[in-house]
Amino acid sequence: MVPAGRQHSNTGCTAIYDSGSRNSPESSEKHQEFIRDLLTGDKQVSLEALEQTAERLRYPTSNISIGGRAWRLPGILTNEIVKRFGTNYIEDQAVALFDVVRFSLYSPLEQVAQLNSLSYSLNSAHAKMLTKEKDISFARSTTGDGFYVWNRDNSVEANINLYHFMHLALADNAIARSKSSGNVTPELGAAFHVGSHYELYQAEGLNPTSAYFIVGDVTIELARMVDQTKPGQVLVGDFQAPMTNERTGEIERVSAVHFIELTQETLSSLEGLELSGEPVDAIRCYLTGIREDRKFTVNKYQITDKHGLTRYAYNAKINIYRENSEPIFLGLQDTDLEHLS
Numbered sequence: 031m032v033p034a035g036r037q038h039s040n041t042g043c044t045a046i047y048d049s050g051s052r053n054s055p056e057s058s059e060k061h062q063e064f065i066r067d068l069l070t071g072d073k074q075v076s077l078e079a080l081e082q083t084a085e086r087l088r089y090p091t092s093n094i095s096i097g098g099r100a101w102r103l104p105g106i107l108t109n110e111i112v113k114r115f116g117t118n119y120i121e122d123q124a125v126a127l128f129d130v131v132r133f134s135l136y137s138p139l140e141q142v143a144q145l146n147s148l149s150y151s152l153n154s155a156h157a158k159m160l161t162k163e164k165d166i167s168f169a170r171s172t173t174g175d176g177f178y179v180w181n182r183d184n185s186v187e188a189n190i191n192l193y194h195f196m197h198l199a200l201a202d203n204a205i206a207r208s209k210s211s212g213n214v215t216p217e218l219g220a221a222f223h224v225g226s227h228y229e230l231y232q233a234e235g236l237n238p239t240s241a242y243f244i245v246g247d248v249t250i251e252l253a254r255m256v257d258q259t260k261p262g263q264v265l266v267g268d269f270q271a272p273m274t275n276e277r278t279g280e281i282e283r284v285s286a287v288h289f290i291e292l293t294q295e296t297l298s299s300l301e302g303l304e305l306s307g308e309p310v311d312a313i314r315c316y317l318t319g320i321r322e323d324r325k326f327t328v329n330k331y332q333i334t335d336k337h338g339l340t341r342y343a344y345n346a347k348i349n350i351y352r353e354n355s356e357p358i359f360l361g362l363q364d365t366d367l368e369h370l371s
Contacts, residue, residue, distance in 0.1 A: 069119035073112035124189035127252040130216040131261040133175035144216035155198035219259035223267030254335040264361040268342035308352040317344040
């Protein structure tokens with residue numbers, strides 16, 4: 031945090047952690063809430079607010095003089111500068127996980143080729159989104175055998191765009207696999223979830239980097255989900271996401287099932303995109319289930335991980351139809367999911 035009109039060096043996470051360790055168990059929850067608000071809020075604050083925060087964290091403030099002048103930066107610029115040296119807490123953000131199947135069984139050279147191929151598919155999907163004026167500022171962090179991918183934008187529309195981005199990346203990968211030989215192009219499992227996480231930049235020596243990483247509830251859920259996927263499967267987490275009510279214009283929280291239904295309504299904006307030189311006629315995404323009494327019900331699966339912890343998820347299918355080529359079918363049908371309860 032820096033005071034409006036003055037410069038202040040960011041204290042980072044050390045003071046926050048040390049301060050929290052001194053708290054009694056009774057006040058731990060309130061302290062964690064205070065820390066989350068601190069990491070989420072604006073980094074440019076009044077001098078009074080800065081001093082109150084420093085006192086609570088038991089960490090001294092210091093002044094940094096820059097050329098003997100008083101500087102006042104726009105709040106949004108201050109946020110971008112300070113977060114490069116600290117930790118930020120983000121709520122309700124969509125994250126996709128692309129996982130290379132049987133990655134550890136390949137040779138190092140094959141692993142490099144597969145990660146490079148996946149990286150190309152992600153870049154290709156980004157380029158295609160931009161042609162439709164879908165401004166997705168995507169970031170990615172390696173998991174060793176894949177990537178977490180998220181949108182730097184925290185808006186409601188950003189979550190929708192990331193779900194479409196996942197479709198295009200998986201489609202590009204599927205086309206590449208149909209044309210390649212050997213173990214150059216990876217077979218993927220994928221998962222999509224909306225939740226909270228912390229983001230941080232890692233320093234190289236004394237220098238901050240432009241790359242940052244995320245860790246938190248959303249990445250933990252994704253890792254546990256994708257650990258249970260079959261090759262080619264796409265899972266969607268059981269979440270509540272903020273969406274704009276078109277009738278009232280207000281932000282409301284919707285279930286994962288409703289979220290996918292609403293994203294289907296926006297897929298028409300991607301029609302005309304070219305995949306492997308062929309224009310896309312239509313894209314259909316849905317959560318699988320069974321039809322009973324002329325009604326379609328969505329199946330919710332309980333997943334138990336290696337730690338004995340359980341969570342719920344949905345199985346997703348994506349069908350992409352092109353003008354003069356065979357359709358691209360992504361995901362698995364319910365009949366292929368005996369491994370999920």
